[in-house]
Amino acid sequence: xxxxxxxxxxxxxxxxxxxxxxxxxxxxxxxxxxxxxxxxxxxxxxxxxxxxxxxxxxxxxxxxxxxxxxxxxxxxxxxxxxxxxxxxxxxxxxxxxxxxxxxxxxxxxxxxxxxxxxxxxxxxxxxxxxxxxxxxxxxxxxxxxxxxxxxxxxxxxxxxxxxxxxxxxxxxxxxxxxxxxxxxxxxxxxxxxxxxxxxxxxxxxxxxxxxxxxxxxxxxxxxxxxxxxxxxxxxxxxxxxxxxxxxxxxxxxxxxxxxxxxxxxxxx
Amino acid sequence: xxxxxxxxxxxxxxxxxxxxxxxxxxxxxxxxxxxxxxxxxxxxxxxxxxxxxxxxxxxxxxxxxxxxxxxxxxxxxxxxxxxxxxxxxxxxxxxxxxxxxxxxxxxxxxxxxxxxxxxxxxxxxxxxxxxxxxxxxxxxxxxxxxxxxxxxxxxxxxxxxxxxxxxxxxxxxxxxxxxxxxxxxxxxxxxxxxxxxxxxxxxxxxxxxxxxxxxxxxxxxxxxxxxxxxxxxxxxxxxxxxxxxxxxxxxxxxxxxxxxxxxxxxxx
Numbered sequence: 001x002x003x004x005x006x007x008x009x010x011x012x013x014x015x016x017x018x019x020x021x022x023x024x025x026x027x028x029x030x031x032x033x034x035x036x037x038x039x040x041x042x043x044x045x046x047x048x049x050x051x052x053x054x055x056x057x058x059x060x061x062x063x064x065x066x067x068x069x070x071x072x073x074x075x076x077x078x079x080x081x082x083x084x085x086x087x088x089x090x091x092x093x094x095x096x097x098x099x100x101x102x103x104x105x106x107x108x109x110x111x112x113x114x115x116x117x118x119x120x121x122x123x124x125x126x127x128x129x130x131x132x133x134x135x136x137x138x139x140x141x142x143x144x145x146x147x148x149x150x151x152x153x154x155x156x157x158x159x160x161x162x163x164x165x166x167x168x169x170x171x172x173x174x175x176x177x178x179x180x181x182x183x184x185x186x187x188x189x190x191x192x193x194x195x196x197x198x199x200x201x202x203x204x205x206x207x208x209x210x211x212x213x214x215x216x217x218x219x220x221x222x223x224x225x226x227x228x229x230x231x232x233x234x235x236x237x238x239x240x241x242x243x244x245x246x247x248x249x250x251x252x253x254x255x256x257x258x259x260x261x262x263x264x265x266x267x268x
Numbered sequence: 269x270x271x272x273x274x275x276x277x278x279x280x281x282x283x284x285x286x287x288x289x290x291x292x293x294x295x296x297x298x299x300x301x302x303x304x305x306x307x308x309x310x311x312x313x314x315x316x317x318x319x320x321x322x323x324x325x326x327x328x329x330x331x332x333x334x335x336x337x338x339x340x341x342x343x344x345x346x347x348x349x350x351x352x353x354x355x356x357x358x359x360x361x362x363x364x365x366x367x368x369x370x371x372x373x374x375x376x377x378x379x380x381x382x383x384x385x386x387x388x389x390x391x392x393x394x395x396x397x398x399x400x401x402x403x404x405x406x407x408x409x410x411x412x413x414x415x416x417x418x419x420x421x422x423x424x425x426x427x428x429x430x431x432x433x434x435x436x437x438x439x440x441x442x443x444x445x446x447x448x449x450x451x452x453x454x455x456x457x458x459x460x461x462x463x464x465x466x467x468x469x470x471x472x473x474x475x476x477x478x479x480x481x482x483x484x485x486x487x488x489x490x491x492x493x494x495x496x497x498x499x500x501x502x503x504x505x506x507x508x509x510x511x512x513x514x515x516x517x518x519x520x521x522x523x524x525x526x527x528x529x530x531x532x533x534x535x536x
Contacts, residue, residue, distance in 0.1 A: 027448045030448050030449050030452045031448070031452060033452065033456075034452045034455055034456050034459070037456055037459065038456075038459055040472060041459065041460070041463050041467075041468070041472065042463070044467045044468055044469060044472055045329065045463050045464060045467040047467070048329045048330045048464070048466065048467035048469075049322075049325075049326035049329045049467075051330075052326065052328050052329050052330060053326055058325065175299065175300070175303065176297055176299060176300040177300045177303060177304060179304070179307065179392075180303040180304060180306065180307020180308070180310075180311075181307070183307055183308065183310075183311040184307060184310050184311060184314075186311075187310075187311050187314035187315070188314065190314065190318070191314050191317060191318050191321075196318060196322075197318065197321060197322060201325050202321060203321070203324065206321070
């Protein structure tokens, strides 16, 4: 039992996934182009909107701030791995039984792979998106504090995203098809997670509700800190992320136990 | 001429039969059936909400208002709903070509392209289709005339999407590996249908009339439903026919280069 806590096997999984992702670099670059086109489209939509409204800033955000925020959020959010589909496949084809029998934590196995995937792809995605945004709207000043805080918040947001995806994937024990849950989660995070509209331009009441939800704290929070860093906001984001991680982590623990009790092994 | 009409009618009857059987089979899993259609409708509602929030802040973007975005959403959902429900199997075409899995379809007496297209129907497409119609009825000024134009242009746009997918997936016959690239091109085309067309300018606008037929799938149909013109309808009709001819020509030329995978597989 104690064997599952040995870190070296998770490190090996992490390294293996990274190497695997780099092997298919051309595929990834193709996907990256789609994201860059999307950032280009969003930049044109906001440029036209600012021009039509004849304004320089909206709620203190300039066009450049908005595009940088959306660009960074897209670079991370659109590329981060979706674990739920893999988990639901494992549940449906029964391969989860083989994984559970191994001396490795099921959650740890997926988390190591998730991090390996992110570590291989995100640096390229963030760099290329930043270059495109820079070409579209020019540079932006990012403080050292802001960049470091954004990295920390990004790690927290990615972990929160991972836990929510795993929760959705495990629903496959009760539902034949979990894709609808995945779509709805994805759209909630597109709407409230700053993938198209920064939260700052939402009406006050909706913004207040959205701020309490986990969605803006997935990837948008990091982009926001990059563009305008403030210590109270940083602390607030960390606190909300911690609360959501505790809540979703507890739900995952309970759901995993309930799911394991539903697992039927037929041998073979 | 008589024989051609008879063949066309036979294919139409067979298409309706296959779709009906697919629907009946899917309805056996009631929860999954309802979740796929309902899930897609909820998923689409979030896009509508996003544009409601956006246009509250920016009431007009280069003359484009919320009603235009609602109409765009209605047309794109209806178009892609029709495509998803009737020809989702096409998105696997490049993979089937690369792995030599077309043998099964080639051994059948019916047209190969028609058969591959109907190989897989996506129920979620029905959700898209229903949502598109609902948005049109609820958010657009509906008259008998523009209702009919809406139906005709949605069908023509779905035909263009169909031809575009056949063309891009068939490139795999010549390059050997184009699966991911074809998939990325498709999803980029979908992306263009989510944003106000009036915002596009420069190179991005050129792309929508050359590399990706977004202009004919989104901009022309929206314009025609708002203000009908026979010239516009002819424009989109001629483009749809030309693209279809090019797609079928490419597919048939490619089929001559196809190499069997010699794999034995059981089809359920």
